[in-house]
Amino acid sequence: MAGHAHRASLRGGTKDGAESVASVFRQHTTLLVTGVLLGLLGVAASLTQPWAIGKLIEAAGRNESLAQPIAQLVGLFCAGALFSSLQAYIIGRAGENIVFDVREILTGRLLRADLTAFGKQSQGDIFTRTVTDTSLVKIALSQSLAQLIISGATVIGGVVLMFLIDTWLMLITMSCLGAASVLSIALARKLRKVALENRDDTGDFASDVQRVLSALPTVKASRAEPREAARIGRLADKARRSGIRVNAFNALLMPSMNVGTQGALAVVVGVGMSWVARGEMNMATLTSFIMYLFQLVSPLVMFFMGVGQFVQGRAAIQRVDELARLPQEGGGTPAGQASMAVGPLPGQRPAVEFHDVRFAYRRGKQEERTPVLKGVSFTVPARGLTAVVGPSGAGKTTMFQLIERFYAADGGRVQLSGQNIEALPLDTVRGLVGYVQQDSAAMRGTVRDNLTYAQPHATEYDIQEAVEMAGLTSVIAQLPQGLDTELGDQGSGLSGGQRQRLCIARTLLQKPAVMLLDEATSNLDSDSERDFRDVLRRVSRQCAVIAIAHRISTVIDAEKIVVLEGGRVRATGVHQDLMEHDELYRRLAGSQLHAGPGQVAPAAAPVPMEPWTPPPALAIGWPAYAGLTEQTVRLRPITNEERW
Numbered sequence: 001m002a003g004h005a006h007r008a009s010l011r012g013g014t015k016d017g018a019e020s021v022a023s024v025f026r027q028h029t030t031l032l033v034t035g036v037l038l039g040l041l042g043v044a045a046s047l048t049q050p051w052a053i054g055k056l057i058e059a060a061g062r063n064e065s066l067a068q069p070i071a072q073l074v075g076l077f078c079a080g081a082l083f084s085s086l087q088a089y090i091i092g093r094a095g096e097n098i099v100f101d102v103r104e105i106l107t108g109r110l111l112r113a114d115l116t117a118f119g120k121q122s123q124g125d126i127f128t129r130t131v132t133d134t135s136l137v138k139i140a141l142s143q144s145l146a147q148l149i150i151s152g153a154t155v156i157g158g159v160v161l162m163f164l165i166d167t168w169l170m171l172i173t174m175s176c177l178g179a180a181s182v183l184s185i186a187l188a189r190k191l192r193k194v195a196l197e198n199r200d201d202t203g204d205f206a207s208d209v210q211r212v213l214s215a216l217p218t219v220k221a222s223r224a225e226p227r228e229a230a231r232i233g234r235l236a237d238k239a240r241r242s243g244i245r246v247n248a249f250n251a252l253l254m255p256s257m258n259v260g261t262q263g264a265l266a267v268v269v270g271v272g273m274s275w276v277a278r279g280e281m282n283m284a285t286l287t288s289f290i291m292y293l294f295q296l297v298s299p300l301v302m303f304f305m306g307v308g309q310f311v312q313g314r315a316a317i318q319r320v321d322e323l324a325r326l327p328q329e330g331g332g333t334p335a336g337q338a339s340m341a342v343g344p345l346p347g348q349r350p351a352v353e354f355h356d357v358r359f360a361y362r363r364g365k366q367e368e369r370t371p372v373l374k375g376v377s378f379t380v381p382a383r384g385l386t387a388v389v390g391p392s393g394a395g396k397t398t399m400f401q402l403i404e405r406f407y408a409a410d411g412g413r414v415q416l417s418g419q420n421i422e423a424l425p426l427d428t429v430r431g432l433v434g435y436v437q438q439d440s441a442a443m444r445g446t447v448r449d450n451l452t453y454a455q456p457h458a459t460e461y462d463i464q465e466a467v468e469m470a471g472l473t474s475v476i477a478q479l480p481q482g483l484d485t486e487l488g489d490q491g492s493g494l495s496g497g498q499r500q501r502l503c504i505a506r507t508l509l510q511k512p513a514v515m516l517l518d519e520a521t522s523n524l525d526s527d528s529e530r531d532f533r534d535v536l537r538r539v540s541r542q543c544a545v546i547a548i549a550h551r552i553s554t555v556i557d558a559e560k561i562v563v564l565e566g567g568r569v570r571a572t573g574v575h576q577d578l579m580e581h582d583e584l585y586r587r588l589a590g591s592q593l594h595a596g597p598g599q600v601a602p603a604a605a606p607v608p609m610e611p612w613t614p615p616p617a618l619a620i621g622w623p624a625y626a627g628l629t630e631q632t633v634r635l636r637p638i639t640n641e642e643r644w
């Protein structure tokens with residue numbers, strides 16, 4: 001429980017992600033310490049073995065019974081094997097738990113990352129850090145750390161016992177090992193540097209592969225395969241070269257220790273045998289000493305292998321911590337936000353208000369700002385269709401991103417039904433606002449998964465209604481498994497227009513209080529677009545619909561049109577007024593907005609607001625809004641009486 005509470009606090013708002021890997025490590029110290037203790041018992045068992053062999057040799061020399069020394073020796077072998085396998089299992093288990101927790105925390109922080117900060121990271125590098133680097137963290141914090149402690153203890157224990165056996169022989173051994181250790185430590189330092197370079201190079205390689213794969217049709221259409229293959233090849237080669245350097249230092253690390261131990265062995269055997277020949281040392285003592293020296297070789301090698309792995313793991317820990325430090329949305333307190341109670345939002349206020357809103361995206365490392373919205377003010381009524389038109393780059397989508405609170409305004413105020421959206425919990429804002437994006441975001445998974453993504457517990461009835469309203473019924477009927485047909489990445493398997501309708505249905509199912517449509521009809525054919533206009537009319541009686549429109553047919557139906565130019569509201573009004581008084585609107589209506597024959601001439605009469613009863617088959621089950629309230633939209637199931 002404590003561990004979970006701790007993890008929750010980490011997810012919820014660690015200011016400095018650098019603590020996260022260390023904190024996870026601390027949660028697993030009990031298991032790790034148990035593993036290390038078992039390993040130390042194994043060390044004790046193996047350190048006693050040369051002593052038992054010495055006893056066996058002495059007993060044989062004295063012609064005594066060998067049964068007891070042999071039994072002792074076998075017992076020590078078995079105990080050593082048991083303890084070391086238990087230690088390996090427990091440390092391995094702790095390692096898996098560590099990597100699970102690190103990945104869980106990292107995923108949580110990535111999903112709640114602030115979009116400005118997230119946008120600066122390459123997705124391939126994020127992927128490498130989340131998958132590969134976390135595996136290295138596991139190895140560093142479990143296996144190599146345990147290996148360092150256990151083999152370190154074996155070496156220390158062996159050294160102490162060898163001192164007790166013969167001080168001079170041990171001093172000779174120490175001087176050989178000391179020289180080798182100095183070299184090994186220098187190599188380990190260098191290894192850490194090249195390991196970090198290699199992790200970065202691997203991240204760059206992964207980023208580029210991801211970049212190309214996500215735009216594969218563009219690559220093919222541009223005949224860029226050879227260029228991309230060469231470019232990715234160069235990055236792969238850079239990773240290969242730094243990988244070889246890592247390997248070279250790793251390869252030098254162990255032999256440097258081996259040379260030290262082998263040198264020590266040669267000297268000890270030579271000196272020891274001459275002492276035995278002169279009768280200054282007995283054979284059993286020399287055998288025990290040499291056995292300890294042999295026993296020292298493997299732990300010493302393991303120790304320096306552990307150093308190598310730990311050093312590489314530290315490079316990975318650094319990269320994971322950097323990623324965990326990504327600034328979080330809404331101050332990084334999503335858990336608190338989601339559970340915060342919100343009072344009812346007043347019903348008579350406009351659904352959305354922009355008051356002198358200013359905003360600039362931050363680009364590059366220096367966070368250079370180019371103003372995009374330069375004091376935008378307008379209001380959107382609680383019901384009805386508001387169209388936003390303007391030249392490309394005017395800031396229309398940016399306005400939507402501020403309403404969704406993907407970004408915070410630099411100045412001014414964005415209000416949802418009279419409340420500053422900065423003061424509302426993020427979860428509430430995103431529950432109230434439904435967003436059909438410009439590029440119709442669909443995902444790998446079934447059509448049903450895609451439809452119910454914002455409303456996972458939607459009933460079959462609601463799903464059918466949304467599908468019907470979005471004009472998807474015949475499309476789904478033709479799919480091999482209907483709603484359960486699998487789609488590929490980015491919803492491949494459907495046409496652009498079908499994907500767009502899928503996203504519209506998803507948003508309809510969410511029953512938002514404010515629906516944002518970013519060129520949502522751009523991929524629809526004329527018939528589908530006409531049907532969708534009918535849907536819009538019905539939906540806009542239930543909630544505020546704000547549509548970025550490039551078709552005049554959408555715009556002439558609007559109760560209000562906002563003309564945006566260069567990050568400023570240039571004019572607002574209805575179609576006929578704007579045609580008469582706004583030069584840009586007239587130009588847009590004549591060119592960029594596409595009119596079907598006979599569609600432009602009459603100014604559309606405003607859609608009446610009186611209650612309207614739809615045919616039962618089309619009722620989507622929207623709540624009858626008295627106003628925008630957390631209760632009606634998010635918390636309370638919709639009753640039959642509330643359905644329209």
Ligand SMILES: Nc1ncnc2c1ncn2[C@@H]1O[C@H](COP(=O)(O)OP(=O)(O)OP(=O)(O)O)[C@@H](O)[C@H]1O
Nearest residue numbers: 119361362363372391392393394395396397398399
């Ligand atoms: N993530 C971003 N980072 C930096 N600049 C951005 C980002 N998104 C948009 N911009 C810039 O902000 C400006 C407004 O973009 P926006 O997408 O809001 O325009 P728009 O009016 O919706 O255009 P369009 O009709 O072409 O979709 C553009 O100059 C664009 O280059």
